[in-house]
Amino acid sequence: MIRVVLVDDQAVVRAGFRVLLEDVGDLEIVGEAASGPEAVAVVRRTHPDVVCMDVRMPGGDGLTATRQIVADRDRDGATLPAVLVVTTFDLDEYVFGALEAGAEGFVLKDCDPEDLADAIRRLARGDGMLDQSVTRRVIAEFARRRPAPTPGAEADLLTPRETDIVRLLAQGLSNAEIADALFVEPSTVKSHLGRAMTKLGTRDRLQTVVWAYRTGLATPT
Template sequence: MIRVLLVDDQAVVRAGFRVLLEEHDDVEVVGEASTGPDAVRLARHVRPDVVLMDVRMPGGDGLTATREIVAAAETVEDWRPAVLVVTTFDLDDYLFGALEAGAGGFVLKDCEPEELIDAVRRLAAGEGLLHSTVTRRVIAEFGRRRGAPVPSPEADLLTDRERDIVRLLAQGMSNAEIADSLVVETTTVKSHLSRAMTKLGARDRVQVVVWAHRNGLGS
């Protein structure tokens, strides 16, 4: 069962998401919050698997709430919530901050119901959401805004194969596409990617992509 926390300042939006999500037997909405601070407090209490986070809320923005929820989870054993940012904006400065804060993916509020449930399931499985158009655009713009890449010490920990896989992942490729490009099995890609994530201290695939853009492996 995937436990979901809904965070949005509009009650009608939360109600709509609840109806869509609870049509599926593997999803349970465990709470709702209308402000960032309330979301943080409730997340600590109910410990959701996925948080659907609004970006702009009068009572506290989603960027700060995302950062605080991710930080809070670091102190709790066996709780690693994924934050799915839900926004009406294709590109928004808040989204770049949310990436840095630890958001695992993005969807638009007018997305199809199937896209929303797929995103929730992907994040609950620890995959991160890298396949939608908005996420690819956000990540590309994030890398551009950071200016010249500054290699970090972790870059030296990666093998050549791991670097190749990280680079292709940052270009928006799926595991299957990476496997085809490198002429290897998909299981091999998953294995190398898992080791790379451990070395980089990345929570999910999105965080690997962010790291790649910072270190010049995003193009």
């Protein structure tokens, strides 16, 4: 079972998500929160795999909460919980702020229930949301608004193979799809990608793609 925490200031929204997600079968709602500070406390208590985070909440925004959850996770050397932003705005400064804070994916509140469940599963597996249209649009617009003129010195540290893998990752390909494209094993892709992320100083796949867009290694399609 994938453990999920729901964060939204509207109780009716949380109740709706709970009904939809628990009906799926492999997802378990282990906690709810109505504000950012409450979300941090609930996550620390329940240790979920994924946090579905609203970003606009009058009792304390989701940006600060996301930043704290990611900081706690990084301090513990863990890969989970992942933060999935569930929002009504896909090209919004709050959403860009969540990306900077460490969110791994984005879905719109009016998405199909199965799309939400699939997004949660992908983040729990560590696959990221890079093939999801909202997330890719957010990344592209974020990169356009905050461009970096040229790749930094860290780009020169990447091997040609690592560069190819990061470029394909930015196109939304999974490790298995990258492996097929390069005629290598998925484990080889994972190893090269891990080394590339260490060189770039990026914490996850999504942050690596943001780097690729901002430096021009990848371009919006």
